[in-house]
Amino acid sequence: MKRYMKYIKPYRAAFILAPLCMLTEVFGEIMLPKLMSMIINNGVPQRNMSYILGIGTVMVVMAVFMALGGIGGAYFSSKASICFTSDLRQELFDKVQDFSFKNIDQFSTGSLVTRLTNDIQQVQQVTMMGLRMMFRAPGMLIGALIMAFMMNGRLAAVILVVIPFLTAAIALILKTAFPRFTVMQKKLDRLNSGIQESLTNVRVVKSFVREDFEADKFRDMNRDLKENSLRAMNIVIMTMPVMMLAMNVTTLAVVWYGGNMIIAGQMLVGDLTAFTTYIVQILMSLMMLSMVLLQSSRAMASIKRINEVMDTAIDLSDKDASRKDLLVKEGKVEFRNVAFSYHEEAGEKVLAGISFTAMPGQTVGIIGATGSGKTTLVQLIPRLYDVSSGCVLVDGVDVRQYSLKNLREGVGMVLQKNVLFSGTIEENLRWGDEYASEAEIREAAECAQANGFITSFTDGYQMDLGQGGVNVSGGQKQRLCIARALLKKPKILILDDSTSAVDTATEAKIRHCFATDLKDTTKIIIAQRIGSVEEADLIIVLDDGMIIGMGSHRDLMENCQAYQEIYYSQRDREKEAGA
Numbered sequence: 001m002k003r004y005m006k007y008i009k010p011y012r013a014a015f016i017l018a019p020l021c022m023l024t025e026v027f028g029e030i031m032l033p034k035l036m037s038m039i040i041n042n043g044v045p046q047r048n049m050s051y052i053l054g055i056g057t058v059m060v061v062m063a064v065f066m067a068l069g070g071i072g073g074a075y076f077s078s079k080a081s082i083c084f085t086s087d088l089r090q091e092l093f094d095k096v097q098d099f100s101f102k103n104i105d106q107f108s109t110g111s112l113v114t115r116l117t118n119d120i121q122q123v124q125q126v127t128m129m130g131l132r133m134m135f136r137a138p139g140m141l142i143g144a145l146i147m148a149f150m151m152n153g154r155l156a157a158v159i160l161v162v163i164p165f166l167t168a169a170i171a172l173i174l175k176t177a178f179p180r181f182t183v184m185q186k187k188l189d190r191l192n193s194g195i196q197e198s199l200t201n202v203r204v205v206k207s208f209v210r211e212d213f214e215a216d217k218f219r220d221m222n223r224d225l226k227e228n229s230l231r232a233m234n235i236v237i238m239t240m241p242v243m244m245l246a247m248n249v250t251t252l253a254v255v256w257y258g259g260n261m262i263i264a265g266q267m268l269v270g271d272l273t274a275f276t277t278y279i280v281q282i283l284m285s286l287m288m289l290s291m292v293l294l295q296s297s298r299a300m301a302s303i304k305r306i307n308e309v310m311d312t313a314i315d316l317s318d319k320d321a322s323r324k325d326l327l328v329k330e331g332k333v334e335f336r337n338v339a340f341s342y343h344e345e346a347g348e349k350v351l352a353g354i355s356f357t358a359m360p361g362q363t364v365g366i367i368g369a370t371g372s373g374k375t376t377l378v379q380l381i382p383r384l385y386d387v388s389s390g391c392v393l394v395d396g397v398d399v400r401q402y403s404l405k406n407l408r409e410g411v412g413m414v415l416q417k418n419v420l421f422s423g424t425i426e427e428n429l430r431w432g433d434e435y436a437s438e439a440e441i442r443e444a445a446e447c448a449q450a451n452g453f454i455t456s457f458t459d460g461y462q463m464d465l466g467q468g469g470v471n472v473s474g475g476q477k478q479r480l481c482i483a484r485a486l487l488k489k490p491k492i493l494i495l496d497d498s499t500s501a502v503d504t505a506t507e508a509k510i511r512h513c514f515a516t517d518l519k520d521t522t523k524i525i526i527a528q529r530i531g532s533v534e535e536a537d538l539i540i541v542l543d544d545g546m547i548i549g550m551g552s553h554r555d556l557m558e559n560c561q562a563y564q565e566i567y568y569s570q571r572d573r574e575k576e577a578g579a
């Protein structure tokens with residue numbers, strides 16, 4: 001709760017005013033029946049019109065104040081809850097932005113989306129309701145109890161019989177509701193994750209004609225959510241009738257018992273009318289309280305989920321970095337006996353005993369079967385993940401000693417699963433450098449062999465890319481991603497299988513450009529084709545997380561059997577394709 005004070009503070013005026021406004025309503029609700037009974041007891045039998053008008057005027061004025069208080073309460077509670085949760089949502093989003101890759105692996109994207117939207121919404125609703133009911137429900141309960149006992153103590157005792165029963169019923173309902181709401185939110189998570197995965201990959205789904213399968217999967221998840229929501233809602237539904245029943249039975253008991261008292265001359269008619277109103281108010285306020293508690297139990301499930309995100313320790317930060325002002329200047333990359341695993345507890349190593357050095361300006365090629373750990377290896381350089389043991393040095397300094405900003409500023413990386421964003425081509429390229437001149441943008445695009453196809457579009461650099469870059473081909477997308485990375489003018493450039501969809505002739509041009517224009521940049525290139533890395537200064541052959549060969553193309557052709565095998569099999573395949 002403490003952490004939420006920070007978000008409440010800026011809006012504390014609204015947080016205080018909302019329940020205070022509601023107090024006028026409480027006061028009115030308590031007083032109106034009393035005034036009414038005065039009219040019935042004194043005004044009507046004596047036909048005293050001025051008395052009736054006098055009290056009536058007081059009642060009207062009071063009703064106006066109640067209306068104003070009600071409006072104020074609604075206004076301030078809306079304001080308080082909406083503003084406070086908006087800040088909370090922002091903070092949550094910022095926190096997720098700080099997540100390391102490892103942190104992101106822990107939550108599914110769908111689950112994060114649910115937490116940011118639906119869970120926050122729950123908190124907002126309960127805040128709004130809570131602020132309005134905070135004083136109102138207990139105020140009405142206590143006020144009505146006092147009035148009832150003052151009017152007729154013996155009759156009021158009836159209520160004391162009902163309250164324990166009701167309290168027990170409410171407690172039971174709440175106890176059952178909480179776990180069901182937790183399950184319901186989890187199912188919603190699963191549904192959102194499913195929707196997200198299926199929609200972002202809708203093209204793959206269609207090309208594999210898996211629509212039916214996806215629809216079935218969704219139907220299952222949807223049914224699951226429906227059933228669990230119903231289970232939770234059944235409890236909520238139960239509350240109302242239980243309360244109404246209690247209310248009606250009590251009212252009947254009061255009327256019967258009170259009627260006898262009137263006949264016996266121990267009670268006035270006006271008092272009985274007021275009394276029944278108080279009884280209804282007492283039970284109503286209990287009902288409101290139980291509703292608030294029920295909503296709270298639902299919101300508690302959401303708050304727990306929000307806290308999970310808030311409490312996630314960012315496992316990768318530069319808090320303790322000792323060389324925060326250091327920039328990447330040379331671009332020398334060195335791995336010293338590096339080992340890495342994604343799940344340290346499980347202990348299965350994805351990389352082990354990795355040592356090599358890339359001198360500034362050199363080109364290093366990495367070759368290896370899928371799953372051999374190539375992507376994992378290069379992700380350690382800009383610290384997308386941290387090594388498990390050993391160290392990665394850039395310019396002779398451990399990457400963990402740089403500020404993340406400076407380190408990543410110095411490293412340009414084209415991810416294997418690269419993405420473009422909606423917006424124009426130029427806007428996308430500017431991710432590399434916001435302030436790049438048009439000439440610079442063009443130069444980068446030329447180097448990545450992208451200028452040609454960009455200028456062939458009618459809108460050229462202003463062409464709007466659909467979401468995720470849907471309206472360019474795979475190879476074009478890869479070249480745009482390379483251009484984007486080049487604009488950063490990084491000291492270290494990493495291409496993770498980034499020319500797989502580009503034809504060999506174009507790829508050769510890109511390579512040529514790298515060799516001439518990016519002389520001082522250290523280039524680390526992961527490739528499937530040996531041809532892509534043949535001219536590299538150093539080629540690393542990776543197998544199952546270990547280096548099984550390292551050297552120039554010529555060295556490897558002499559010493560590394562695995563390399564030779566890859567080379568010959570690729571050459572044969574090319575021949576076949578050519579023939």
Ligand SMILES: Nc1ncnc2c1ncn2[C@@H]1O[C@H](COP(=O)(O)OP(=O)(O)O)[C@@H](O)[C@H]1O
Binds near residue numbers: 105350368373374
């Ligand atoms: N985010 C991740 N969480 C857990 N395991 C992963 C993750 N990414 C990759 N792996 C595993 O690490 C191994 C190496 O993967 P990767 O580096 O992507 O290989 P490559 O790029 O050579 O195809 C694989 O066994 C893969 O399943």
Ligand SMILES: [Mg+2]
Binds near residue numbers: 374376496497
């Ligand atoms: Mg890979």
